Amino acid sequence: MKLVHIKLKNGIDLIAEDLGKGMDCVNLMNPVQVKIHPTKGFYAQSYLLFSVENSVIIDNSDIVLKSDANKRAEEIYESFFEEVKERDFIDRLDDVSDEEAEEHLMALIDSRDATKH
Secondary structure, three states: OOEEEEEEOOOOEEEEEEEEEOOOEEEEEEEEEEEEEOOOEEEEEEOOOOOOOOEEEEEHHHEEEEEEOOHHHHHHHHHHHHHHHHHHHHHHHHHOOHHHHHHHHHHHHHHHHOOOO
């Protein structure tokens, strides 16, 4: 997966998977908008928050900068999707018994504490 950083003319910063260029556009998969909170630092929000689509085509005329995403951008992007998976996981627990939900949550907690290589 190749991640790119896109700076739009309106000031929005996007991090997304690059699906390649068209003639006068870029095609982005799972774009995430990066914002800055005055006290908590960077945070990410889905650029397609209210859409069923997961990709977007942006005209080159709307882009100020396109470059490979740096390490910090990759970390923000990966962290965002880890949180999305966890929220989805927790939402699905509404459909299971309390005992089964507790087992799933303990497994999730244990996996977060495990050493990652």
